[in-house]
Amino acid sequence: MSQIIVIGSSNTDMVVKAAQLPGPGETVLGGTFLMNSGGKGANQAMAAQRLQTGGGQVVFIAKVGNDVFGREAIQAFEKAGLDTRFILQDRQAPSGVALIGVDDEGENSIMVAPGANANLSAGEVSDALGEMPDAEWVMLQLEIPLDTVKSAIAECTRKGLKVVLNPAPAQRLDDEFLKNIHLIIPNETEAELLTGISITDTNTVREAASILHKKGVENVVITLGAKGAFLYNATTDLLVLAPMVEAIDTTAAGDVFCGALVVALSEGKSLADGAAFACQAAALSVARMGAQPSIPSREEVETAMG
Template sequence: MNKKILVIGSANTDMVIKTKHFPLPGETVLGGRFIMNPGGKGANQAIAAARLGGQITFITKIGNDIFGRQALQQFLKEGVNAGYVISDPDNPSGVALITVDEKGENAIVVAPGSNGTLSPEDVTKAEAVFAEAEIILMQLEIPLPTVLFAADLAARYSKKVILNPAPAALLPYELYRNLYIITPNRSEAEALTGVLIKDLATTEQAAQKLRQKGIANVVITLGTEGAFAYNDSLAKLIPATLVTAVDTTAAGDVFNGALAVSLAEGLELDVAVEFANQAAAISVTRMGAQASAPFRKELLSAPLK
């Protein structure tokens, strides 16, 4: 089974403060411990997938600064192929400021930096990797034209593209038709479809609208409720593994990395989503983004071979 996965996306440094509650406008809140962690949706997903057994190549752009150098060292440490990590001499590395409240919920502000300069030309340099990969995994913390170009290139090689549409953005029709799976969370699905998700019926309605745009498979993540998987033969809520959350940062990224690995290994969609749910559940019991991603041996059950 081909476990080669190409991840295209962002790399950031996360600066995290845990506090009792989020500050209101104009309010100063004294928080607890400050933590600085490697993050960025692309990097989070690449490392999550690598820890779960995928053979990962990562395309991203980092600044020629201490944050970029630390990120590169982390990719190499985690066994990610960093041969297509590009150093941008003109822009700093991306940074995310994250506040985590006592319930484990988070509020995030991102300064994209070099992520905002990842171009179609940068992606073209890795065309040989598209030909070899089983799965192409992307998010929306890099320029949309680059995402469109990469999805089109993947289609030319008949590769399966997973798009995690985060942060939420309106997407052109030509992108939808090149996707194998889209994985919005509740708010992202609402933004993409105009359907207010209140229950299982409205979740399925939103999934139907996304399928009508030409996507073969839809997975809507619903936090503690689990994830709803939908395609021609499946309409199923796969329950979440219940845990006590400490920090939900990167839970969606771990989910997407795990989903890519399980699909690359040939699992059916519902089993793949169950595996991804388990990985995400472990991640929310820990602080940090990449630091929270579990290794394969940690999952409650590991049905993949």
Template sequence: MRKIIIIGSSNTDMVIKAPKLPLPGETVMGGKFLMNPGGKGANQAVTSARLGCPTVFICKVGNDVFGKMALQQFEKEGIQTDYVFTDAEQPSGVALINVDMQGENCITVAPGANAFLSPANIDKASAIFEKEDLILMQLETPLETVEYVVNKFHQTEATIILNPAPATPLKEDILKYLTVITPNETEAEILTGISVVNEDGLRKAANILREKGVKHVVITRGSKGAYILSDEFEGMVDSVKVEAVDTTAAGDCFNGALAVGLFEKMSLKEAVQFACKAAAASVKKMGAQSSIPYRKELVVS
């Protein structure tokens, strides 16, 4: 059966919402504390499952309370967890998140077991991969493992989406095998050296990625929507205007929803429009996975 396979990170998010983000050396009082499941890979897997697609998640957690809680949450969401690996020596990943009153955030991550998801783990999970699957990855796990997956499965008919976050330089022999890449504006500049402050910059950056072999480029722009460059469409897709409460995991929600749209055979533009709606719904709530919408919460027109 066709499915979405998400390979990536699982973290527990420690969130403080306060009047402002602290400056270096500054203590900000008056915050509200929340603890939520998170991690880019886990957030994307939950998005895929909540939007109705068969979802497999490949990740590594620690043999601790956070890892056990994560596994229980994945199972509750209906995600297949046969390849959620447990590391007996490393703790589960943790993220410390500050959120201000406008919904902007800053995040520090201790990756823990995420940093030990290895090519050997992918080999143990290789039986799950089929040629028409959709594979979605990010960069909160070792780059070596991401590269291994791309090299191992690009010759199949699988769709491979890379959300290059957090940003890091990528080898051209990896870029040329990607079906879709989804950098935000900062990541696009790091990958290409081109400032993307306007549509001309967006086009130039996207063209560089296309010249390196990526079939479809989607540059996300937060509340401004997303820019697409592909053979089938070029131009901006507007976001849905909402009042943001917390932007944590909005990008992850976008990527998970984009994967769902493409899995359901939407055109790239339709899939990006669908992803924008999902991301807009997510910023209306606090937290990472706690903010991810179900299909019934989206108005899809």
């Protein structure tokens, strides 16, 4: 197993589950309140840690506030077995917070106040990467400053690490940004923003994936929610179906998928086998409430896959 590094955000999720999501100016009563650890970086790091075998340790590079949310997050990471040496505490900014609404269909609406996540600098990430010569895989998202992500990708490429980018939250990225990506994992919305292709069927998802590949991304995996994931590279053009489940909360499904896929690839699985493993992990997660609390164990995923 290769060492996995995750560089990204850590938030505290404040979740209200109600019959429906409110429209503009609308108040919805009768919800249930939950508070959990979240943030795309933390979710992916925790998923990778929980789903790997052999007692390995995922390294998480992040920044939290010097407050109760930050301290509780670090304690949770340590309890899960993450390497927390490179989680910094900001003395000025608070920890990141996400306000999440979840309806009866499991759909969600999210607002994020990034707090300390917005202060994770390229230099701080570079210092952390300099202390991990044996790593092979690094996974990033876009909930930390874009300049920090760009710098980290460039440095990891120079070091020969395999860079995995989950381009979320959705935003436009220039071609220079994409050319050194080993694996990109956008959802349909993110893929459309990156390629200009509206994904409506297999042909359009293939077209979007091909565009990303031509921009220099070696491997493309476009997640399609309940429909599964589309895989594309020089030798692969494949739709991997997701197991059918009743969704309760889809909040961290994409993050669980990303963490699971990188774990599978780090263990030497093919892209297709890794995507099947990741689809199963994500399917199990949507049947539970919360972000990190919904992440299944390795045993649960393998049992479900038979």
